[in-house]
Amino acid sequence: ETGVTQTPRHLVMGMTNKKSLKCEQHLGHNAMYWYKQSAKKPLELMFVYNFKEQTENNSVPSRFSPECPNSSHLFLHLHTLQPEDSALYLCASSQATDTQYFGPGTRLTVL
Amino acid sequence: EDQVTQSPEALRLQEGESSSLNCSYTVSGLRGLFWYRQDPGKGPEFLFTLYSAGEEKEKERLKATLTKKESFLHITAPKPEDSATYLCAVWGTGKLIFGQGTTLQVKP
Numbered sequence: 001e002t003g004v005t006q007t008p009r010h011l012v013m014g015m016t017n018k019k020s021l022k023c024e025q026h027l028g029h030n031a032m033y034w035y036k037q038s039a040k041k042p043l044e045l046m047f048v049y050n051f052k053e054q055t056e057n058n059s060v061p062s063r064f065s066p067e068c069p070n071s072s073h074l075f076l077h078l079h080t081l082q083p084e085d086s087a088l089y090l091c092a093s094s095q096a097t098d099t100q101y102f103g104p105g106t107r108l109t110v111l
Numbered sequence: 112e113d114q115v116t117q118s119p120e121a122l123r124l125q126e127g128e129s130s131s132l133n134c135s136y137t138v139s140g141l142r143g144l145f146w147y148r149q150d151p152g153k154g155p156e157f158l159f160t161l162y163s164a165g166e167e168k169e170k171e172r173l174k175a176t177l178t179k180k181e182s183f184l185h186i187t188a189p190k191p192e193d194s195a196t197y198l199c200a201v202w203g204t205g206k207l208i209f210g211q212g213t214t215l216q217v218k219p
Contacts, residue, residue, distance in 0.1 A: 004154075042115075043155075043198070043209040056206060090154050097142060097202055102154035 004103035023074040023091030032074040035090040081110045113203030117210035132184040134199030142202040189217045
């Protein structure tokens with residue numbers, strides 16, 4: 001596979017569930033990102049990892065927990081989410097501050 | 112404060128009717144302006160990166176230009192398959208700042 005992949009593509013979960021989103025990049029980049037995209041709003045940056053180290057946490061609630069085991073993989077662990085957390089979650093990667101390339105996204109619905 | 116504003120919010124064109132989308136930005140020291148295309152329910156697809164005023168880039172029916180305060184995405188003779196949301200972004204303080212996007216609909 002090439003580019004940035006994300007799984008699952010769709011996820012429905014209850015407010016008490018625990019689930020994880022996975023992102024993998026095949027571009028040899030050193031930075032990875034999680035974004036949230038809600039209807040009628042600009043993309044919101046959630047987390048940034050450079051060389052596996054978290055360098056940005058954009059005031060995200062603790063019910064979202066990122067993990068970056070290596071420069072190619074990024075996870076977003078979800079627990080006790082709220083209905084307002086329903087959105088499209090996008091992963092991206094870049095080489096330093098160069099162009100970011102996005103994955104297809106995970107459509108999350110919290111019941 | 113770093114800011115990106117796109118206009119119009121929505122644009123409806125007839126096939127073949129050329130137009131332009133606008134991206135106005137405020138940032139301390141531009142380190143790159145990016146255009147993306149996003150189809151419903153999918154991730155943004157990279158189109159162009161512009162780094163300095165006066166720079167232009169083209170791809171098929173699309174042409175992006177950059178000045179010190181704004182960028183334009185010109186669409187020449189659009190086709191229905193050009194229908195999508197077009198996003199503009201600039202590097203702000205440590206992160207990419209996105210505009211709200213322009214949703215383009217091209218009717219046959």
